[in-house]
Amino acid sequence: MTEHTVSAYENELRGLAQRVAEMGGLTEKQIVGSIDSLIRSDLDLARQVRAVDPQIDALQREIEEVGILVIAKRQPMAIDLREIVGALRIASDLERIADLAKNIAKRVIAMNGTLPLAKVTGGFDAMARLALERVKRVLDAYAQRDVDAALDVWKADGDIDALYNSLFRELLTYMLEDPRNIGSCTHLLFCAKNLERIGDHATNIAETIHYMVKGVPLADERPKLDTTTMAAVGL
């Protein structure tokens, strides 16, 4: 292989990682936008979040296409192959995270300007901040190929589950207290579930980083607050 070819190949790999980072940045913005639109009942912002989503889908398709072509063209060694497969997996998780943010925005639109229960906005804010922080930290770990930082994200999965469970119980209480809350609380419990799932995808990305760097999957069961989780109606 000539030096020119090697360098073109390295550029391809770097380009792929850059696109994943770009997708990550957009996805973070979508999380922020969706939760701000929820807390402030901001329909315009919610519509904006919904409108941006196709860009993220397109980025994922592009990453998949480029990644597969590089594999077919370069027949990469094991470590580069993991790099590319990792990019494809992370792009897939980011697409799903963005989709969950979009679904929150869609619920804000469906609630049509009804402010969510003021009592629970604090809980949503806390949960969203935790979810966002996990996504940010795992994307930093990806940028640095830092397995330890990825493992930190992976281990902290229980935090967001605990917040979700408590928010969920709270929402149920308000539904029981006053049946007129049932409609909006139903929307809110799906939103809370979406935030919890965003956290799960951050955990998936942490697992992918481990595989990319170490070459073996994280075999252990993911840390879940199982007792709380199974007992709560929210699962």
Place this chain on the structure above:
Amino acid sequence: MTEHTVSAYENELRGLAQRVAEMGGLTEKQIVGSIDSLIRSDLDLARQVRAVDPQIDALQREIEEVGILVIAKRQPMAIDLREIVGALRIASDLERIADLAKNIAKRVIAMNGTLPLAKVTGGFDAMARLALERVKRVLDAYAQRDVDAALDVWKADGDIDALYNSLFRELLTYMLEDPRNIGSCTHLLFCAKNLERIGDHATNIAETIHYMVKGVPLADERPKLDTTTMAAVGL
């Protein structure tokens, strides 16, 4: 390329498609098991569904691994490349379908033997049958590489959304009628959402089949009963 090599390559492609079909069969069983466990409040069956899920995850990882290796080793032509990328995408959707079935089973376990509202089991049965039929039909379309059959599945997406919306409204009514129903109805509305999402993944698979055979993505917006969907609290 010698004849021997071509034949080994063809075997690899065939083996990949067979694994996807196997995964599809297991996934169908998981849908049936999860919904039967829900309707009959059968905790043993629910636990069985939960226990099978890791096998399906392992199959997906295996399909991804084999597919990527074939791409790297064989540098396939465009049509074969689409065949392999299609197998990876379908395996990813099947994994998510199986995950949604597992989540229904986990809710059955969390409900711990409380029979769901008898009034809604019919609705769940109808919705589950529709979801299962869509998965079956799209897997048949994959086996036959039949774009028209895949497009039929793709177009019929609205049916399951309509059933979901009506089941959702019904569940809300029972919550409003008697607050003691709120706990179980909350479980059931997540189960209904999971069945709706199983239908969405069948639609994704139909799109993948179109891409595999035709080489271009289905660009149009997916058919959704948008007016109903946005109006309903269930989204």
